[in-house]
Amino acid sequence: MNVAVRNTAAKPDVAALKAQAAKLRGKIIEMSHKAQAAHLASSLSCADAMTAAYWHVLNIDPKNPTDPLRDRFILSKGHAAAALFATLAMKGYFPIEELDTYCQDGGRLAEHPPANLLPGVEAATGSLGHGLPLGCGMALAGRIKGENYRVFALLSDGENNEGSVWEAAMFAAAQKLENVCVVVDYNKWQATARSNETLMLAPLRDKWAAFGWDAHEIDGHDVGALAEAMQNIPNGSGKPVALIAHTVKGKGVSFMEDDNNWHYRAPTAEEVVKSFKELGLS
Amino acid sequence: MRNAFADELTKLGNEDSRVVMLSGDIGNRLFDKFKDKHPSRFFNCGVAEANMMGVAAGMAMNGLRPVAYTITPFVTTRCLEQIRTDVCYHEAPVTIVAVGAGLAYSGLGPTHHACEDISFLRSIPNMVVICPGDAFEVRGALRAAMQQDRPVYIRMGKKGEPVVHKGPIVDFKIGKAITIEEGSDVCLLSTGNMLPEAIEAAHRLKEKGISAEVVSFHTVKPLDEDKLKQAFSRFKLVATIEEHSLIGGFGAAVSEWLVDSETQAKKFLRFGTPDAFFKKSGEQEYAREVLGLTGHQIADKIIHALS
Numbered sequence: 001m002n003v004a005v006r007n008t009a010a011k012p013d014v015a016a017l018k019a020q021a022a023k024l025r026g027k028i029i030e031m032s033h034k035a036q037a038a039h040l041a042s043s044l045s046c047a048d049a050m051t052a053a054y055w056h057v058l059n060i061d062p063k064n065p066t067d068p069l070r071d072r073f074i075l076s077k078g079h080a081a082a083a084l085f086a087t088l089a090m091k092g093y094f095p096i097e098e099l100d101t102y103c104q105d106g107g108r109l110a111e112h113p114p115a116n117l118l119p120g121v122e123a124a125t126g127s128l129g130h131g132l133p134l135g136c137g138m139a140l141a142g143r144i145k146g147e148n149y150r151v152f153a154l155l156s157d158g159e160n161n162e163g164s165v166w167e168a169a170m171f172a173a174a175q176k177l178e179n180v181c182v183v184v185d186y187n188k189w190q191a192t193a194r195s196n197e198t199l200m201l202a203p204l205r206d207k208w209a210a211f212g213w214d215a216h217e218i219d220g221h222d223v224g225a226l227a228e229a230m231q232n233i234p235n236g237s238g239k240p241v242a243l244i245a246h247t248v249k250g251k252g253v254s255f256m257e258d259d260n261n262w263h264y265r266a267p268t269a270e271e272v273v274k275s276f277k278e279l280g281l282s
Numbered sequence: 283m284r285n286a287f288a289d290e291l292t293k294l295g296n297e298d299s300r301v302v303m304l305s306g307d308i309g310n311r312l313f314d315k316f317k318d319k320h321p322s323r324f325f326n327c328g329v330a331e332a333n334m335m336g337v338a339a340g341m342a343m344n345g346l347r348p349v350a351y352t353i354t355p356f357v358t359t360r361c362l363e364q365i366r367t368d369v370c371y372h373e374a375p376v377t378i379v380a381v382g383a384g385l386a387y388s389g390l391g392p393t394h395h396a397c398e399d400i401s402f403l404r405s406i407p408n409m410v411v412i413c414p415g416d417a418f419e420v421r422g423a424l425r426a427a428m429q430q431d432r433p434v435y436i437r438m439g440k441k442g443e444p445v446v447h448k449g450p451i452v453d454f455k456i457g458k459a460i461t462i463e464e465g466s467d468v469c470l471l472s473t474g475n476m477l478p479e480a481i482e483a484a485h486r487l488k489e490k491g492i493s494a495e496v497v498s499f500h501t502v503k504p505l506d507e508d509k510l511k512q513a514f515s516r517f518k519l520v521a522t523i524e525e526h527s528l529i530g531g532f533g534a535a536v537s538e539w540l541v542d543s544e545t546q547a548k549k550f551l552r553f554g555t556p557d558a559f560f561k562k563s564g565e566q567e568y569a570r571e572v573l574g575l576t577g578h579q580i581a582d583k584i585i586h587a588l589s
Contacts, residue, residue: 068345115372123343124371127363133333134368137340137348144302144322144346164364167333175325 002069002147012056012227021051021223025252026281027086027099032266035103037111041250041262043083045187045220046154049245050087052226053152053183062092065119071149072138074123076131077156077185078112084121085109093120129162131155132182136168139177150179150233158190161199166211169240173212178234181241182213185220187249189260208242220245253278283438283475284312284381286417290424291349292316295323298428300345304338306331306352308381331361338376339368347375347428353387354380354396354437362402369433370408377427379436383413383474384525385560386440388569392559396437401530403435404503410456413437413474413524413532415498418447422454423500430456439475446477446498459506465495468584469517471509473499473532476523476553479570482577483523483584490585502532505539514540519549519588523580525570528554549587553580 025047032040054060058071075084082102089096094108101107108118112126123134135151142149159165172180186204188195196202208215214237218225229243249263250256253275267275276282292315295301302323303316317324327334331352338348350357357380358365369376380399387394404411412427412434414420420438427434434456446462454460462477463484472480477498484494495517497509513520522533533552540547553575560569570576574583 123340124367127367129332130336130364130368133336133364134340134343136333137337137342138344139340140302140325140337141341141344141346144341145344164332164336167328167330168336171327171330171333171337174328 012052012224014224017051017055017223017227020055021048022252022279022281024051024083024086024090026276026279027090028082029253029267029272029275031082031086031099031102033269033272034100036266037082037103038264038266039079039082040266041256041260042077042156043080044251044253044256045247045249046077046080046083046185047252048221048223049154049183049185049226050083052223052230054087054091056227057230058152059149062120065093069147069149072122072135072151074125074131074135074151074153075113076125076153077128077159078125081109081111081113084113088118088120091120094118128156128159129164132165132168132172135180136172136175136177139180140175142179148179150181152181152183152230154183154185156190157184157186157188157195157201157204158198160184160201160204161190169208169211169213172240176238177240178238181230181233181243183230183243183245185247186244187247189249189263191263205244208244212239213242214239215242215244217244217246220247221251283414283417283420283443284309284441286420287379287424287438288312288316290421292319294425294428295320298347300347301428302341302346302348304334304348304350306334306356308352331356332364335361335364336368339364339372339374342369342374342376343372347377349377349379351379351381353394354382354399355394358396358399358403365403366406370406373408373432375431375433377424377434377436379424379438381438381440383437383439384555385566385569386475388560388564388566391563392561395560397525397527397555398530399437400502400526400532401534404535405530408432409503410434410501411437411503412456412501414500415472415474415477416443416446418445418449418451419454419498419500422451426454426456437474443475444478446481457501457504457506459497459499459501459509461495461497463494463496465493467493467517468519468521468588469495469497469513470521470523471497471499471513471536472523473502474524476525476575479575479577479580480523483580486578486581487584492585492588499532502535505535507539507543510536510539511545514545514547519551519584520547521551521553521580521584523553525575526554527557528552529557551583551587
């Protein structure tokens with residue numbers, strides 16, 4: 001067995017992670033403004049989960065992005081690509097300046113993550129309901145090859161509308177994929193309406209538990225709690241783990257929070273300045 | 283064809299530890315030998331084809347060679363987006379194997395017919411489309427697919443079809459059609475499980491003094507362009523034969539090639555299924571008869587076209 005060494009005992013440095021999350025949000029807002037691209041609020045709601053994953057949990061080496069033993073992180077909610085691109089650039093997978101090419105003609109950073117084009121992107125997502133089946137395949141490949149890497153998939157709450165999510169949920173439970181962790185960015189909104197008024201997700205934790213997962217509710221903006229829960233995978237339950245992360249869409253900027261217009265709106269230059277002030281960035 | 287598939291897959295599983303079998307809850311006992319030898323590489327993925335295809339892609343993106351298998355419509359149209367996005371966009375070396383091409387499961391009704399799959403799958407970038415003509419071509423296609431670093435679709439018949447080749451095809455090549463019988467007047471280009479009907483048509487034509495060449499055109503994408511060039515220059519009539527819709531299938535692919543290559547066809551006939559669901563009960567032989575796809579009906583139409 002090829003065993004990846006990971007330090008499960010290390011306590012997250014919560015202050016540092018919080019500062020990093022603020023920087024990530026700033027970068028996302030800047031990108032959204034420059035490109036006038038949609039999905040800003042969706043990118044902000046998962047910024048803490050992204051920070052916990054990339055700055056504490058994942059066993060990864062940006063200089064060796066195809067290391068067979070690396071942990072896999074799949075942004076199944078591919079519309080939050082800005083959050084992933086900013087994260088990967090900040091981690092050093094590609095030059096930070098390349099973020100200026102987001103949504104520009106001829107670049108590598110389209111509005112959804114591409115396949116086989118950008119280091120660090122594990123899967124091309126954007127059509128919802130694909131990340132978890134792919135992740136299950138990746139986890140089984142690890143099992144078959146005797147590699148103990150972990151697979152994390154970040155799903156949106158609206159994504160739970162897709163039947164393929166639940167096909168994969170039952171499959172992962174049957175295969176006892178304890179190295180798989182789903183984080184649901186439960187911001188209570190989908191593209192055009194309240195999630196629970198569209199398709200009834202509640203009680204979402206109970207649903208995942210009923211599908212055979214070790215499911216927990218968690219504050220999706222408590223970056224320390226996220227880091228600890230994700231780092232604890234596999235957690236000894238013998239089951240795949242679902243973290244139902246309660247979040248606020250547009251989190252971090254008062255005038256964007258829980259206002260679904262920011263699913264599609266991009267900020268003006270003035271709004272960028274205001275946002276940076278609120279995030280404590282200059 | 284399906285028994286040959288299961289047997290060849292077991293052999294490939296012995297030779298290559300990357301080979302993984304995914305079944306959509308089908309093939310009762312068919313894979314017992316594979317399961318027996320490689321229990322950790324067999325997965326019954328249940329009646330959940332979208333997930334099965336995503337899982338296959340995830341495995342293939344991480345060094346394995348998964349084979350995803352179930353009845354044709356369920357392993358193609360049911361999970362078409364997963365094939366397009368997870369498998370083909372990622373250039374993941376997944377081999378999709380479908381059982382029940384065309385009207386092979388005629389008696390099960392239109393839910394189980396598959397006369398549109400070639401059309402859908404050949405339009406997806408990076409996809410190879412193979413329709414083996416008999417059990418030996420199934421073995422050759424599967425073995426060749428495992429050598430590819432890209433997605434491959436293998437469209438099989440069912441079981442018990444006539445075996446055309448005399449033994450294993452040692453030089454089976456994707457994209458290289460196989461001449462089964464040589465002839466000089468007309469050329470019958472057959473793809474998939476229609477091969478025995480094409481041979482029957484050739485024999486009928488011979489009785490009428492018409493010499494027909496029969497070609498097993500097993501690969502629909504990429505097309506064997508050399509073979510097409512020869513066929514359209516040498517013969518006074520060329521016919522494509524398939525158990526698939528005339529819209530988007532093999533004959534349509536050849537038509538596109540004719541236009542794009544600025545090739546002049548002397549006479550060109552396309553045999554395939556019409557733009558309609560086949561709703562009546564009845565087995566494959568009955569359905570072929572109703573749709574004019576039996577060997578003798580094909581021969582009659584060709585004779586008429588030549589007169």
